[in-house]
Amino acid sequence: MAKLWGGRFSKNTDAFAEGFHSSISFDSRLYKEDITGSIAHAKMLGKQGIIEAHEAEKIVQGLEGILADIEAGKVHFSPHDEDIHMNIERLLIDRIGDAGKRLHTGRSRNDQVALDFRMYMKKENTAVIREIANLIQVLLQIARENLDTIIPAYTHLQKAQPSTLAHxxxxxxxxxxxxxERFQAAYGHADSMPLGSGALCTTTYPLDREYVAQQLGFHEITPNSLDAVSDRDFALEFLSAASICMMHLSRFCEEMILWSSGEFAFVSMDDAFSTGSSIMPQKKNPDMAELIRGKTGRVYGSLMTLLTVMKGLPLAYNKDMQEDKECTFDAADTLLSCLKVFTGMIRTAVFKKENLYATAGKGFTNATDAADYLVKKGMPFRDAHAVLGRIVVYCEGKGQGISDLTLEELKEFSDVFEEDVYENVSLEACVSKRTLPGGPARESVLAHIHSLEKFLSGLDAE
Known part of the structure; x- marks a missing residue:
């Protein structure tokens, strides 16, 4: 079977090289974008009189039939036709004859694939934003239910100050x-319609690019044809945003893994998101969290793959750019699956409030508040810091906390201490008095919740 581009060739592509060159094994997922873009292109060709109106109509009907058959599982793609674009064009010609040969008038595979990929990335950005919004909704609900659930907050993985689970x-x-917001920006930069750029320098046909953009729901058309066919920064932005999002998921998973251990015992994962051991019957492993943590490196790898592919390419299109899709598709699939699993995992997790509270009371998490108590009584902060440092050493020797000391013991370190010190260094006071915006006090967290609820409602309105 002759290649659709094979007019100047006198011999067939090497059999192994043909499989190496083909991308249909992975870019077949672009079938809907390719057909939708081709329908808009065909309608524009007919509207502009570049092809006959009846031919444009025949092409559109043929493409709609191919789309229906693909979605019904009736179409099998061939590696001989290399990619999704040539496969669909071959199917169209086989079905409607010579009219199908007119579809590619005024376009190149270069601007065609740029169009398909941009359409696909808009869809993926939208899907990811929706999944992240679902996760945030779950976190907001957990926060509302735990405004007064006191926990230990850490720096350097050492107990630092009391906070709340809501915070x-x-x-x-x-x-x-x-x-x-990063995925919204990536969507915005993908939202420029490249069709009409041709292979690299547009075309002499009187195309109506704005019409095609309107048909396909693009905000604008790309202003430079060389740039339109030769850059993939919109995919790189998606991969960058995906890598950062996976980093956030991985950090969260790391804490859930630690918190679910016997050493912390702060949270219990639901059985539906845990696994057991093949040899140790007592084990309940946080495998979903561990997998998400592990898959983060996979998404990072996709970002580095495309950065490396693009870093040395001269204008305009180069075949290297065929390597843009597998890594991007895999990263999108990985991120979406991780978001869905993590959302279910955190929604069903049970936080052990008693253990959280008890641990928050250890490790001198109220030391800063005790120092601040002295400052508010008139002592310079550095002096107060030194006093509390000595108190902590004393408490460690006795195996007690600051609140366990008698007033007489405290006065041995400073006469400034009075009976009201105890109410000022309780865990509840340490949290409730931190009312600054961004702090763990109930009213501050509620204000933050309201702010993010407004942010999410804005997404629904878009």
Whole structure:
């Protein structure tokens, strides 16, 4: 079977090289974008009088029939025709004859694949934003239910200060909200219609690019044909956003893995998101969280793959760019599956409030508040810091906490201490008095929740 581009060739492609060259094994997932783009292109060709109106109509009907058959599982693609674009064009010609040969008028596979890929990435960005929004909704619900659930907060993995589970959940919710903004930006940069750029320098046909953009739901057309066919920064932006989002998921998973261990015992994963051991009957392993943590490196690899592919390419299109899709498709699939699994895992997790509270009371998490107590009584902060440092050493020797010391013991370190110190260094006071915006106090967290609820409602309105 002759290649559709084979007019100047006198011999067939080497059999092994043909399989090496073919991309149909992975770009077949672009079939809907390819057909939708071709329908818009055919309608434009007919509208502009570049082909006869009846031919354009015949092409559109043929493409619609191919789309229906593909979705019904009746079409089998051939590696001989290399990619999804040539496969569909071959099918069209076989079905409607010479009219099908007119479809490719005024376009190249270069701007055709750029169109398909941009359409696909718009769809993937939208899907990812939706999944992240679902996750944030779950985190907001957990936060609302745990405004007064006191937990230990850490720096350097050492107990630092008391916080709340709500404050903790909102930290990740805020990270994920920024991820949404990054995917929105990636969507925006993919939202330029490249068809009409041709192979690299447009065409002499009187194409109506704005009409095609309108038909396909693009915000604008690409302003430079060389750039339109030769860059994949819109995919790189998606991969960058995906890598950052996976990093956030991985950090969260790392904490859930630690928290579910016997050493922490802060959370219990639902059986539906845990696995057992083939030899140790007591084990309940947080495998879903571990897998997400592991798959983060896979998405990072996809970003590095495409950065490396693109870094040395001269204008305009080069065949290297066929390597843009497998890594991007895999990253998108991986991210979406991780978001879905993580959302289910965190929604069903059971937090052990008693253990969280008990641990928050250890490790001198109220030391800063005790120092601040002295400062508010008039002592310079550095002096107060030194006093509390000595108190901590004393407490460690006795195996006690600051609140366990008698007032007489505290006064041995400073006469500034009074009976009201105890109410100022309780875990509840340490949290409730941190009312600054962004803090763990109930009213501050509620304000943050309201802010992110407004952010999510804005997504629904778009």
């Amino acid at each position: 903790y959940m909102m930290a990740y919710a805020q990270m994920f909200s920024r991820d949404i």
